[in-house]
Amino acid sequence: MTDTADVIVLGMGVGGELLAEHVADAGLDVVGIEANLVGGECPYWGCIPTKMMTRAANALAEARRVPHLAGTATVDPDWAPVATRIRLEATDTWDDRVAVERFEGKGGRFVRGRGRLDGPGRVQVGDRTFEARRGVVLATGTRPAIPPVPGLDTVEYWTNHEAVETKEVPASLAVLGGGAVGLEFAQVFARFGSKVTIVERSEGLLPPEEPESGELIAGVFGREGIDVRTGVGARSVARAQEGVEVTLDRGERLRSERLLVAIDQSAPRAPYRSSMVRKFDQPDNAPSGCSGTARVRCLGRRAWQRRPRSSRCFSAAGRGHQ
Ligand SMILES: Cc1cc2nc3c(=O)[nH]c(=O)nc-3n(C[C@H](O)[C@H](O)[C@H](O)COP(=O)(O)OP(=O)(O)OC[C@H]3O[C@@H](n4cnc5c(N)ncnc54)[C@H](O)[C@@H]3O)c2cc1C
Numbered sequence: 111m112t113d114t115a116d117v118i119v120l121g122m123g124v125g126g127e128l129l130a131e132h133v134a135d136a137g138l139d140v141v142g143i144e145a146n147l148v149g150g151e152c153p154y155w156g157c158i159p160t161k162m163m164t165r166a167a168n169a170l171a172e173a174r175r176v177p178h179l180a181g182t183a184t185v186d187p188d189w190a191p192v193a194t195r196i197r198l199e200a201t202d203t204w205d206d207r208v209a210v211e212r213f214e215g216k217g218g219r220f221v222r223g224r225g226r227l228d229g230p231g232r233v234q235v236g237d238r239t240f241e242a243r244r245g246v247v248l249a250t251g252t253r254p255a256i257p258p259v260p261g262l263d264t265v266e267y268w269t270n271h272e273a274v275e276t277k278e279v280p281a282s283l284a285v286l287g288g289g290a291v292g293l294e295f296a297q298v299f300a301r302f303g304s305k306v307t308i309v310e311r312s313e314g315l316l317p318p319e320e321p322e323s324g325e326l327i328a329g330v331f332g333r334e335g336i337d338v339r340t341g342v343g344a345r346s347v348a349r350a351q352e353g354v355e356v357t358l359d360r361g362e363r364l365r366s367e368r369l370l371v372a373i374d375q376s377a378p379r380a381p382y383r384s385s386m387v388r389k390f391d392q393p394d395n396a397p398s399g400c401s402g403t404a405r406v407r408c409l410g411r412r413a414w415q416r417r418p419r420s421s422r423c424f425s426a427a428g429r430g431h432q
Contacts, residue, residue, distance in 0.1 A: 111239070115141040118233050118242045119249060120225045123150020126249030127209065134216040141240050143233065145224040148209040150251055151270075159196045159274045160294055166192045167301035171334075187302045193277045204275075255373045257286070261347040265354050267369040270295070279304050280368035284356050286344055288315040292372030293327060296336055306336045307364055309356065311343035 119130040122144035130142040147154050176183035197203045210220050223235040231242040254269035256262065268276075273295050279302045285292045288310030300306040308331070310317070314324030315331075315338065328338050339358065346357045353367040 112232075112241050113141070113238065114241045114243060115139045115219065116242065116244045117141075117247065118225075118231075118240050118245075119143065119247045120227075120233060121145075121150070121248065121250035122148045122209075122213070122220075123249060123251040124152045125251070126150070126247065127213065129247055129249065130218055131213060131216055134213065134218040137217075138244070139217075139219075141219045141221060142213055143221045143223060143225040143235055143240075144206075145222075147204060147206040148213065148220070149206055154201050154204055154206075155271045155274045159200045160270075160298075162195050162200055163192055163274070163298045164294060167298040170301045187279075189277070189279045189302055196274060254371060256371060257344075257373050259286075259344045259347055262371070265347055265349050265369065267347075267354070267371050269371055273299075273370055280366070281305065282353070282366040283307070283368045283370060284309065284354065284364050284366040285370045285372055286356070287372035288312070288324075288338070288340065289317065289372065292370065293331075295370055295372065297331065297334065300331075300334055300336045305366075307366065308336065308338050309342065309344055309358065309364070310338075310340045313341050315340060 116138040117130075117133050117140045119126045119133070119140060119142045122130060122142045126142065126144075127148055127150070130140050133140045142148070150156075152158060170185055170187055173183050173185045202208065214220055221235055221238070221240075223238075225233045225235045225240075227246065227248075228234040228239065231246060233240045233242070233246060254271075256269075270291055279299055282305040283296070283299050285296045285306060285308045288308050292308060292310075293315060296306045296308050308315070314321050315327050316324045324340075328340070331338050342358050342360055344356050345359050345361075347369065348355050348357070350365050353365060354369040356364045356366070356369065358364065
């Protein structure tokens with residue numbers, strides 16, 4: 111059976127959710143489809159819980175400065191309050207009921223499931239098909255990119271999801287990837303007592319940024335006891351007696367209790383789109399230079415006030431993360 115709606119939003123992360131709510135507020139009939147949790151990465155495995163982690167780690171770092179500045183202080187890190195705050199204050203233990211109810215309260219129709227484009231203006235979710243009278247919004251976001259390192263599929267590893275969900279700080283942690291996400295977790299866990307090693311194939315940390323940023327942060331990390339290896343990649347990964355062993359390009363072996371894969375998360379969804387979208391177009395009135403999540407906001411405010419000439423797919427997927 112085919113169900114119709116004015117607008118179908120595929121992916122209800124930060125971008126899709128905001129847009130879907132604006133569309134519903136504007137009085138249009140909108141179907142929001144989400145495979146995982148409404149809100150996406152940011153509230154559940156990204157911005158918000160990681161900033162709780164960072165805030166706690168900063169408090170520890172600040173307390174450790176007391177002996178140099180203001181007397182004596184004993185610092186005894188405990189992860190339990192961080193894990194509890196993430197569950198109770200940030201994620202409702204990874205439950206999106208409040209967000210779903212907010213969207214439905216605005217008149218939106220919510221469908222849980224993985225959608226796929228099935229023709230112009232048509233989306234399939236399981237055995238249900240939806241057809242859009244005005245347009246389909248692709249807001250499928252990004253996911254952790256898993257590099258083709260031999261052996262990686264034979265070991266247990268963390269992505270940002272497991273790192274946020276952990277109730278314990280590992281005794282040691284190897285981080286593959288010296289971008290913003292990898293560095294954020296590296297510093298948090300190191301400040302909580304983990305012995306952290308970062309492996310980054312580029313010559314410096316934070317490869318997309320100016321080299322000075324990477325040099326600055328490498329200096330800070332060195333002083334904090336984080337082992338930074340740049341200009342070298344992981345040749346292979348294998349299970350070790352208590353954890354994981356990473357063999358580097360130069361043959362050196364690193365052992366750690368946990369392995370975090372934090373390779374650039376902006377893995378493009380382009381292959382998905384090019385194979386699935388028959389008509390992929392920009393809205394007539396999207397301002398130039400407006401991209402990613404920002405473009406969603408533009409669409410949310412204005413695009414639906416005009417009837418497009420034909421049923422179109424608009425991309426709301428951002429390229430970067432931070
Ligand atoms: C560790 C980490 C820390 C971060 N910290 C910050 C920060 O401090 N500040 C900041 O501004 N940003 C931060 N970000 C970035 C932020 O999380 C993203 O920019 C934001 O989540 C992008 O929103 P989005 O809606 O484009 O995509 P997403 O949040 O990825 O949402 C896309 C949604 O689409 C769903 N989906 C995908 N395919 C389908 C399908 N076929 N059918 C149905 N649903 C589908 C997914 O399940 C997902 O829920 C961080 C990211 C990470 C990983």
